[in-house]
Amino acid sequence: MFKRKAKKPKEATYREVWQHGDLATKLSFFIMGFAQLKNKQWVKGLSFLITEVVFLIWMVFSGVSALSMLTTLGTIKHKQVVFDKTQGVYITKMPDNSVVILLFGVLAVILVIAMIGLYVANLRSVRHLYALKRDGEHVPTNGEDLASLLDKKLYGTLLAIPIAGVVAFTILPTVYMISMAFTNYDSKHPIGFSWTGFAAFKNVLSGDLAGTFFPVLGWTLVWAICATATTFFFGVLLAMLIESKGIKHKGFWRTIFVIVYAVPQFISLLMMAQFLDLQGPLNTLLLNWGWIAHPINFISASANPMVARITVIIVNMWIGVPVSMLVSTAIIQNLPQDQIEAARIDGANAFQIFRSVTFPQILFVMAPALIQQFIGNINNFNVIFLLTGGYPMNNNYNGAGDTDLLVTWLYNLVFGQTQRYNASAVLGILIFIISATVSLIAYRRTNAFKEG
Amino acid sequence: MKSYTAQRRLSLILRYILLVILAIVWIFPIVWIVLASFSYNDTGFVSTIIPNKFTLQNYIGIFTSKQFPFVNWILNTTFVSVVSATLSTLVTICVAYVLSRLRFRMRKPFLQIALVLGMFPGFMSMIALYYILKSFNMLNLFGLILVYVGGAGLGFYVAKGFFDTIPTAIDEAAEMDGATQWQTFIHIGLPMSRPIIVYTALMAFIGPWIDFIFSGIILSSSGNAKSYTIAYGLYNMVHATKGTSTMYFTQFIAGCVIIAIPITVLFVIMQKFYVNGITAGADKG
């Protein structure tokens, strides 16, 4: 990209700044914003200074204690029931609330890291000022500084609020959850818990949950592959069908299919579950027509696991195909026609053209989106939770059923009977590792494919 | 031997037949849901295609229900949707624009971190989010908006893909004319990104109408049904009580149909934008 050329003074080293800088510069190493203030950069200087003061006050009053509590997650681990004579009732003295301690500890760590970043920024700014003055360059004024926020530093201005949001609502919770995996936070230690290292990982990978984890993991991967592949492939076929010559009112046909996708899933899937029930309308209909002798057990708790899994994939197509049909339509309409024409002149039939020209082109455009979809399907909570609730039951599993994905099992571990929060955090981390590995491999492959 | 046109006609007829069959298969369950919402039923289970007894009572019931303040739910959800769609769009467009059109030192790391964070299952953060909001005393609709908007900073892929397709020559020309980056963003970037703004807003608007998990976790503690959003309210209606859900089940379907209609219509009207959004994002990933 074309960049505006700005004459950049040669930067100094910090050592030089420290040795040759004036008093204000030296002080800036301890009191942020000093050098800027001296150079009349009031806004910059004051923001540095005030931030540091606020940070130090927070450190003294709560930061230090938050960080030190983080090591133990609270000292009182057990409740005590005492009789309160004045009220004439029993009172329970609670253990320290580790959840809150952990959360604020993580927050404190993040704040300290942010402060270190700011300190580095301050040093850079001091060094830059020093170099400017050393070389007799123009030192930016307040106004210029502020103006640059809308020009060269626009990225900072526009990103400030989103980054704050991401830190508060994504990074902080994620770090918190990762740390939860290393504790004994479960139904036995619901309020006061402690660090237990990799014990929870051991439970999942070789302990009482291993017999559930590996089969569920296997099904999760199978599901993600099948769900992604079927919706994509049939979506393309449907798009080709609607786009084919002679079909009128293309928009109308597309809309019919899109309606299914647009209906909120928690209604369409919940009702689909009834639709497919043993005594549901579909079975009733098929029985009345005499197509089947006994009702088919599609997805109930006592269904055959294989039948249920196939049903889930088919119902997912019902929801997913319209979307990929829409997207494929857009791609098909923009496909370069020359190759297709060339193939046609060579005497290829429609099927051959589709197989060797159209489909690869669509695949090429869609590859990144397909990887995204695959990750999305690994974490496809809605379809499983609302349609089958993890059923059919499996007597070899612990707290999961035959169609449960890792993510719905994670949900059950948190909100179900057993409340194993730490195990659910472990699952979350493992899901992340799986998703990351898969996408890394896939992106590499597609890049090679694109370059090759 | 069949003539070429006859063959063409036959193929067209066959394709039409296939299309009609597929369309019926797809739309049939939806039609059934709508029919069920007009049926009289007190067993909590609909086992027939055509209702045994037609009634409008479900629709009347849901709007006049003492226990389930349906109208409040709709108003709450509308409020949350509008606010969070506005803010989310703003956030997403800002992030996408910056990452696509501007060059700065932290750009690559930011993209990588965003990619990594996006791979943690969202459910993992539920407990933490609850306590974060609790400490700010925000276990209400505003807190819910914060959660929806807070995540918007990471949902920039589609919009970024769109911005990537706009040639950079435009920006450079503006720069030559002495425009600041801010002016370029306001006068060139934003007007050109109308389709993607519509797409992002549409997605963000629909979110609150269908999310029953986060809304449940954040709003349920209040115990005040008037503060629920529609998705959680309806979900709670059939899940919170045993034995009674059977009485409200058809009302629940009616409620679902009522909210499905605007969302469906919205989506169908906007499908063009939706496609543009997805394919823009798919171009470069």
Next chain:
Amino acid sequence: MKLIKKIALGSSAVIAMTLLAACGKSSSSSDTSSKKVSGDVKLWVDTTQVSYYKTIVKNFNKKYPDVNVKVTQSPNGSANAKTDVGKDPAKAADVFEVPNDQLGSMADQGYINPLSPDATKTVKSDNVATSVKGVTWKNQMYGYPFAEQAQTLYYNKSKLSAEDVKSWDTLTSKATLATDFTNAYNFYPIFFSAGTNLYGKNGETLKGTNVANQKGINALTWLAQQKSNKNVMQTSNTLNQLKSGNAAATIDGPWNTANIKKILGKNFGVAKYPTIKVGGKNVQMKAFLGIEAFAVNSHTPTKDQKAASTLAQFITNKQSQLIVYKQSGQIPVDKSAQKSSTVANDKAAQAIMTMAKPENSVLMPKMSQMATFWNLSAPLLNGSYTGSIKASDYSAKLKTFQDAISKKN
């Protein structure tokens, strides 16, 4: 957790009816402290119970005008009290409804306070012994019982006579019985009929489960036999089958009495469970007995504790129990309430009270291991019923199950 399949285990369920007119005069409760009770208390009840609990609270305020009570609906119903309270005890209500099988783990986790000696005395003297036992954990009471729940047999009188429903085999030879084998609450008690214990005779002994033997195998064998019985229908929606006439009988609990009455109309019949043939012997088919109770949140500030426990005691006294019974068909546990004329003339209530007797039902244990029990028992029962667990695997499966639920976790 399917829409209709979801089983709120041991949950109370309530049929909301029209708003209740104001009740009779308040009975005198045995509040011994002469001190004025005051404070702010939040009460959680199920969504559909809010209206009549507001009435009950009105009565309460006549007696204790200085207590400010806020009645709200609980997030996910009393069946999920454990998780709702566990999510954030500080935000949970001061007084909430809880089924007794969750009392043990909640007490261990420190979410609820034991009853004061005074309250213990009153509750003990007023209510039937099983209900007291149902809320007692490690020799202390943790809840104020107000209703008992045991499943019983509902049938269509036009298709089955009172004589037919005395034995499972006779019943299913004459008409279809619809039920759900995926629900452990329905069918685990077959193990009791077969002569085994769950957590010992008292329901509090960790190693007291003895199903990994011939008796356990007999129970599973009985379940497997039901699959081949043409007149036993597996369904997730029994009410619908009763209504459509596909089935003439079902087993269900007090929460559905009103629904079934509506469906069957004048053909509504109710009886205690039939006898079944397990291991070659005719034995009484048993049910789980659940006690619904109100408990006091231990996170309630000390100054409001007295008010909270006073409220909990009042909303479970005889007068309140009768209001709840009238509104929702929940069977009272107060000794004199059980003898009152309305309850005595209610066939369904009588059947459920018969089922609550020790020879017909087993009190749900309160162990914290019950969480594991519910998770593991349903697939075991269902697997035997569908035949996915073969008879040759029974003893191994039972051993695994018994070991898993007897772990100290």
